[in-house]
Every structure is written in C-alpha cells, then in structure tokens.
Amino acid sequence: MYLFDCITSRSQYFRMLIKIAAVFVMAVFVQGEKLYYKPKMIKIIPGNEVEPQKKPDFCNKLDCPEYKVIESSSGYELREYTATHWVSTTLAGVDYSEASGTMFHRLFDYIQGKNAKKEKIAMTAPVLVRLIPGPGPACESNFTMSFFMSNKVTDPPAPTDPTVALNSAPTFRAYVRQFGGYVRKIEDWIKEAQELIKSINDSSKYYTKFYFTAGYDSPFRIFNRHNEIWFISK
Numbered sequence: 543m544y545l546f547d548c549i550t551s552r553s554q555y556f557r558m559l560i561k562i563a564a565v566f567v568m569a570v571f572v573q574g575e576k577l578y579y580k581p582k583m584i585k586i587i588p589g590n591e592v593e594p595q596k597k598p599d600f601c602n603k604l605d606c607p608e609y610k611v612i613e614s615s616s617g618y619e620l621r622e623y624t625a626t627h628w629v630s631t632t633l634a635g636v637d638y639s640e641a642s643g644t645m646f647h648r649l650f651d652y653i654q655g656k657n658a659k660k661e662k663i664a665m666t667a668p669v670l671v672r673l674i675p676g677p678g679p680a681c682e683s684n685f686t687m688s689f690f691m692s693n694k695v696t697d698p699p700a701p702t703d704p705t706v707a708l709n710s711a712p713t714f715r716a717y718v719r720q721f722g723g724y725v726r727k728i729e730d731w732i733k734e735a736q737e738l739i740k741s742i743n744d745s746s747k748y749y750t751k752f753y754f755t756a757g758y759d760s761p762f763r764i765f766n767r768h769n770e771i772w773f774i775s776k
C-alpha cells in the first residue's frame with residue numbers, strides 16, 4: 543500500500559533511543575529539583591472544589607490531552623479530543639528514527655527554556671508524530687512532531703528556534719489503536735497501522751494520506767508501555 547511503501551528503517555533506532563534516554567534523565571532531574579524546592583500544595587476551598595481532570599492511566603504522571611470515547615470496538619477506539627494547544631516542528635526526510643531524534647531535540651530544547659521567556663515547561667504526553675508519506679523515487683516523507691501544551695501553561699512562550707512553532711488544534715476525532723511494548727522500528731508502527739485499517743474496514747471514514755504515531759513513555763519505562771496509532775476521522 544502506497545501509504546507505507548516509502549518508509550524504511552535504518553540502523554538509527556538505537557542511537558535515537560540513547561539520545562532520548564539522555565534527555566529524559568535530564569527531564570527527571572530538572573523536575574525532581576523543582577519538586578524538591580517547591581512542593582506541590584493542594585488547597586481545598588470548601589464549596590469550590592475543582593474536579594480533578596480525569597486522566598487515562600497510561601499518561602502516568604504526565605499531563606495529556608482530554609478526550610471522550612465515542613465508539614469502542616475490538617480493534618480500535620474512536621475518540622473525540624477537545625481543542626488543544628501544541629508546540630511542533632516539521633522535517634522532511636526518509637528515515638523516521640533519524641527525523642524523530644532531530645525533532646525531539648528541538649522540542650525538548652523549547653520546553654527546557656529555549657524560548658522568549660526562558661521558561662521551563664514540564665514534559666507532557668504523548669509525543670505525537672504525523673507522517674505524510676511521499677510518493678516518487680526519493681520517497682521523502684514529511685514528519686511533524688508535536689508536544690502537547692498543558693492547560694497549566696496559560697501563556698506559552700514564543701519559540702526562539704525558527705523551526706519550532708506553537709499551534710492549536712480544534713476539536714477532532716481520531717480512530718485509535720493501542721498497543722504495548724517497545725516500538726523498535728518504523729515497521730512495527732506500520733504493522734499496527736495496517737491492523738487499524740483492517741479493524742476500521744472503511745477507508746471513507748478517515749483521512750488516508752497521513753497518520754500519527756503517539757508514544758507515551760520514556761525509554762526507561764519497562765512495563766506497561768503504551769503506544770497508539772491514529773487516523774483522523776472525517
């Protein structure tokens with residue numbers, strides 16, 4: 543199928559995994575430091591309790607976008623996401639792992655303070671990658687990686703890296719396939735995407751020219767890892 547023809551994996555995966563592991567160590571360190579100096583206080587004002595955001599378990603401690611399930615089937619879930627804010631970067635390339643490594647660094651630098659206010663922003667989930675596979679002999683695909691902007695960041699600082707941009711998504715619906723384990727190469731994502739296509743069994747229901755990979759865990763989480771493939775509903 544055309545959608546998957548052009549994407550191949552090179553031996554970049556482990557190099558990327560190590561890079562991502564390194565930045566997650568930094569993230570844990572920085573967040574731990576923040577927690578140490580500023581313990582979180584939960585204030586309950588009688589009669590004015592704010593209902594805590596119901597977060598899916600697979601987000602663990604990270605903030606992640608809210609959604610409701612519209613339809614649940616054996617092979618997929620149709621979700622409706624509320625309007626969201628993201629910080630994104632785009633890259634054209636052939637290799638998914640290499641592109642992901644580069645884009646992850648750009649976005650991670652942004653949340654680590656490479657922005658107009660030199661503000662640090664907590665890591666969120668998922669790390670979303672949109673793939674637009676390209677036709678033609680060079681098989682160059684367009685990749686866009688996005689980090690979710692938590693509602694807690696009320697005024698996201700402007701990025702200083704010209705390849706990084708803030709953007710908003712209106713409410714949208716996505717067909718989602720969920721699976722566990724480590725995703726070691728692009729072929730693993732493709733296999734799951736093909737399963738999702740089979741379960742939906744109606745390509746008129748979603749956009750077929752692109753799809754998303756969503757990762758929720760750092761390389762350090764060994765058990766209960768969570769990954770998703772999304773097709774956007776029409």
Ligand SMILES: *[C@@H]1O[C@H](CO)[C@@H](O)[C@H](O)[C@H]1NC(C)=O
Pocket residue numbers: 634674675676677682683684
């Ligand atoms: C990728 O993006 C570039 C620049 O925006 C565009 O010219 C090109 O057509 C895109 N390729 C695909 C496969 O969408």
Ligand SMILES: *[C@@H]1O[C@H](CO)[C@@H](O)[C@H](O)[C@H]1NC(C)=O
Pocket residue numbers: 743
């Ligand atoms: C897929 O859809 C076709 C009709 O469009 C139907 O005949 C077929 O049984 C469906 N397959 C599954 C596995 O639901």
